[in-house]
Amino acid sequence: AGIITFKTSIIKGGVEKFALKQPIFVPSHLDPVYSQKLVFEGIGVDVLQHGRVSTFRLSSRYWVLSPSTSTVAYKQAALNAIAYLQKLGYTREQAYLLLSAAPIESHVGAIVDSPNACVTLGIPTGIFGQDILPKPEGLQKKDYGQCALRSDGVV
Secondary structure (H helix, E strand, O other): OOOOOOOOOOOOOOHHHHOOOOOOOOOOOOOOOOOOOEEEEEEEEOOOOOEOOOOOEOOOOEEEOOOOHHHHHHHHHHHHHHHHHHHOOOOOHHHHHHHHHHHOEEHHHHHOOOEEEEEEEEEEEEHHOOOOOOOOOOOOOOOOOOOOOOOOOOO
């Protein structure tokens, strides 16, 4: 529970004036401060169709990292976080919405032995009403209802 104050203004013809293709905004001058995060990791390895790890070489002296490896690593970190949140009782859609709205932090942890990348995604534990950290006995699954419905009607 909380209070959100939202103020907006629209500049007529702003898309043309500022050469925009997407909206821009100025966030609050106050950043949320969360000291503890649960961090999920994703590893991106660019794999060819036949299962071999690909390498990218422009010449014998230059190596190029495929931009897709960092993207794959981020996607893996996000999917790991979604699977974990599902173990807590959130639906896949709720977990996706939570990651979209929560003040998560993501970092490229490493790019090692090109084209391999490692990306981390940290979810602040303070945004939850209960302890979400892993325990030796497992996670306690709760029913959070069905506040996020799929557009195809599947429950």
